[in-house]
Amino acid sequence: MGTHPRLRTAVDDALGWARSAGALSVADTARLDEATAQQVQRATAALRPALASSTIHVVWADTLADLPGALAQEGGEGRNGAGASERRKLLVIAVADPPTTSVTPVLEQGIGDLTVALPVGLELQGFFYDVLVYTVALPPHTHITGRYRTRIVPADTAVWSADLISALADFAGLRLSPEGTPTPRLPSALAIALHSFLTARSGSAWAVGSYPGSVTARFITDLEELAVHTGNPVLRSPNEHGLAAGAMARWILDRAPFILSATSGMVDEFRGTLANLTLARARGFLLFADVRGKWFPFQGTVHEHENSHDVFQARGLSVVELRRPETLREDLARAWAAYDRDMGPVILMASPAVLAYTDPQFGPDSVPSNPPPPTGLPSHRFTVRADHAADVLAVINSDQSRLLWQCGQLSPQESDLCHELARRCGVALCDSLTRPGTVAKYRRGALVPEYLGTMGMYGYSAAVHRFLHTDGQLRPRSEQWAFFLKSRLAESATPFSTATLTRRLRTVQITSEPRHLAPFVTLPIETELEPFLRWLSANHRVDDSLLTMRRKAIDEARDSAESNAGPPVLPMTMGFFFHHLNNTIERLITSEGYTYTSMIDVGRGGASAVRNLARTGPGFSGWYGRSLMGDALSALPAIATSRAGHVLAFTGDAAWMLVPDVIPTLVQQICLDHVPMRGNLSIFRLINGAHSLVNTWAETRRHTAPNSNTMVLNFIAPPSEHSYGPVTVRHHVIRGPDDLHTADLDTRLLQPEMIDVYSVVLAHDNAWDGLSLHGENDWRSLPKQATHDG
Structure with missing residues (x-):
């Protein structure tokens, strides 16, 4: 839009007050209420030192796009170039098309273009507090402090002038003093190191998330800018716990590492999700500012009356203290080693000195670029007691029983093998309450005939219940096996008690973690899943009659499950x-x-x-x-x-x-x-x-x-x-x-x-809706055919 008709008046009045050194005329005082007049006088007094050595120069343009040309006409070369005897500053005023909402990037893009297009000899020095945007109305449904200050055009021109001179006084205090002059700075050495390490390990998959704090602000800014440059996601959340939940979800779904940053004393803000990250062995760093030496600190991570290391120790987490810049390389070497042990997040406790430390020699080449050789088993082998391996193969090939596999998180290769073995061997598949969708009803757009639903403490699918039960009771132990693939077999994994799992159900557990082998499992298998599945795929031999029997059991369980929709009452069930x-x-x-x-x-x-x-x-x-x-x-x-x-x-x-x-x-x-x-x-x-x-x-x-x-x-x-x-x-x-x-x-x-x-x-x-085994005997859970028998 064009220049606002009252803007020139407001600017002229504000500059007149600035040059009056606080001596407002009677007429000017009459235009302002007492509190505003006093603020104008204080603003003009604050401007005196700055105006003694600086010149206010006004350049007018209708839009930001017109501004570089207007500056060039004023003669940009030499105004504040090298050798200028007088330190001069420009107060630039332009009326641009106002953004339609306070969260649009219109102005930010315009200022970015302006920075590039400025004439030789002129430099844009400032940040959002230097930029005021006057618009006719603010968005009715949003409000945010963006990278500029937004105002509604005041109805009273005198109020507008008062606001402008207040902004000029702020500018003088922040920018015209020697300490206010921005100087180029290097990014945080710690930010460079973390960015380089995680990029070497995971490329653009890892994400950075932070909740702001004054001690960590500069470090966070540097790390986020580095992440954006390499295309790594920057996560947001209303609180620290949300950041942890987001990191947890991305790890579960995409195996994506992370670095989360919080200020001092915020360990407990991550809630129990910190325990979940550890349980999932999620890979990443949690960085906390660590300010020590204060008596009853305002926010303290470690001090005389509280030590958050106890929290980390209880979770079994690795903690690396980054206390001094001089030892940063050695301390980070311990952090990299802890990360590569693959035992869950690594806690970094960083002092303010380390967070602020910069070093031109601290570049990407300062961190190891490649992970150490894997310590796990080769992909083509597995180590397991021979009798158990033979027993599992015998169960699949010849046991006259139905088989149910509950699948944990599967790699693409493991998923292909599971589905192929289920098809060839007559295996029913199910997912779990804690890992839904690891196997699913639809895969690549096609129905999966072997999938029966979910098994868990809650959310127990009717088809899974039909498969394992008859007349409301578990089928005889000799008639079925339940396999748990990549599972801890935690309480939430099944609706069954430990006693039932021990005495009334034959089970196979496959896990690469020896400490996760349950004591009540019939056949415990300690191995990586993929090589074990490949071995089964190469050695299974299921005859047609057994395959037919197993497929019939799957079909009957799936087809007899009820819908439990209920009548269309209000409120809905x-x-x-x-x-x-x-x-x-x-x-x-x-x-x-x-x-x-x-x-x-x-x-x-x-x-x-x-x-x-x-x-x-x-x-x-x-x-x-x-x-x-x-x-x-x-x-x-x-x-x-x-x-x-x-x-x-x-x-x-x-x-x-x-x-x-x-x-x-x-x-x-x-x-x-x-x-x-x-x-x-x-x-x-x-x-x-x-x-x-x-x-x-x-x-x-x-x-x-x-x-x-x-x-x-x-x-x-x-x-x-x-x-x-x-x-x-x-x-x-x-x-x-x-x-x-x-x-x-x-x-x-x-x-x-x-x-x-x-x-x-x-x-x-x-309506129990799969909430417990007791509920599966409810009248709502009768098989479809039973509803026709009266």
Whole structure:
């Protein structure tokens, strides 16, 4: 737009006040209220020293694009070039087209172009606090302090002048003093070292995440700039715990390492996700500022009354202290060795001196470029007791029993081998509550006939139950085997007690970790999975009659499973909602080639999503490890912007209230960090007004009424839609079947660059929905054919 008609008046008045040295005229004083007049006088007094040796020079241009030409006409050469006897500064004022929203990159791009196009002899020195943008209105739905200050044009020109002279005084204090002159600086040596090391190990896969703190601010800026330059993701989160959840999800899904940075005293902010990262042996660094020597420090990691090393020791984490710049190379060598031991995150405790340390000799060549030789077994061999290997092969080849394989995280090669062996040997496949989608109902767009669903403490699929049980009881021990591949066989992996697993079910466990071998397993196998599967593939011999029997058992279990949809009452039941949502998902899979990443939070809704929805590949489950409510929701900013394709997230109302709102962080990453969201993100907030799992336990097992501490009060906002740069955020309310229809999920789930939040109002009921073995004897779980027998 053109120059605002009152802008020249406001500028002229402000400069007049500056030159008056605080002696405002009676007329000027009358235009201002008393407090504003006093501030103007203080501003002019602050300007006196700066104006004694500097000249204010005003250059006018209608747009930023016109500004370089206007500067050239004023004569840029020599104004502040080498040899100039007088130190001169320019106050540049331009009225550019205002951004449509405070999170658009319009002005930042314009200033970047301006920096390149300035005439010879002129240099743009400043940062966001030096730049004021006056616009006619601020965006109604956002507010952020960006890389510039945004103001609405004041209705009173005198107020505008007062604001301008205040900004000029700020500029003088920050920029015109000798210490305010910016000087080129090297990036942090520690940032260079960490960036170089992780890039050598993982290329552009690793990510950096940080929560701001004054001690770590410069280090974080340097590390993020290095990461952006090499295309590594920069993760955002409303808090440190969200950063850890995002790192955990990326490790589970993509084996992506990380470095997370937090300021002093913030160890506990990572919550139990720190334990989960250790349990998953996630590879990365967690860096904490470590300020010592203070008496009762404001924020302290290690001091006389608290030592966070105890937390790390309890988790079995490696800790490397980076105390002095002089020993940084030696200390980092210990950090690299700890990382390569592959035992979980490495904790770095860095002093302010180390965080601020720069060294022109500290480049990428200062770190090892290649990882040490692997200490594991060669890919073509496995080491295992010969009798166990022979027994497992005999079970597969000739045991007249049904086989169920629960698969942990599989590499692409392991996945191919598992599916091929399942097809050739008549093996039923299932995933788990903690690792959903490791095997799935659909693979590469095709139905997987051997897949029966999920097995776990919760979210137990009806088909898996039918496969292992008859008349509500486990089949005889001699009739079946349960294999657990790459599994710790933790309590959450099955609905069975240890006694049942020991005496009533024959089991095989395959793991490369000797300490993870369960004492109650029938045939424990210690080996890497891929070579073991290759050995089985080369040696299996299953005759046709046994293969037919096993396939028939799989088909009968799958075909007799109930839908548990229920009638279309209001509020909807959990079963009704997921039945209809699954129909939509399967229709999109088969007709549109739809694939998605599932993000499953802890709670009744998350368990029902695991049980009832067809998956197309691995997802992330907050049930992993400590089962932390809100972890899947907190991880969304990391996953939605770093993985290609669509994301479906499921969280209960209690988990929704437990963690901060992640939508602003997502929009910030997309709009300010310019990270594209390539698919659709749909978040289903499942609202039944209760800690439903606890209620069901009390009502069905204890026969007591739940009390108010399990109730969850929800405020449900009306439907809305807002666009922020390239992304649109929509909120929908689904209260019943009609809303499910009008929501048009077939279309919306496919729309990229959309964040759709669905508030789904549901009833609490005690339909067990795979929540325990006890519930599988409920009338709702009768096989399909039984419903026709009266």
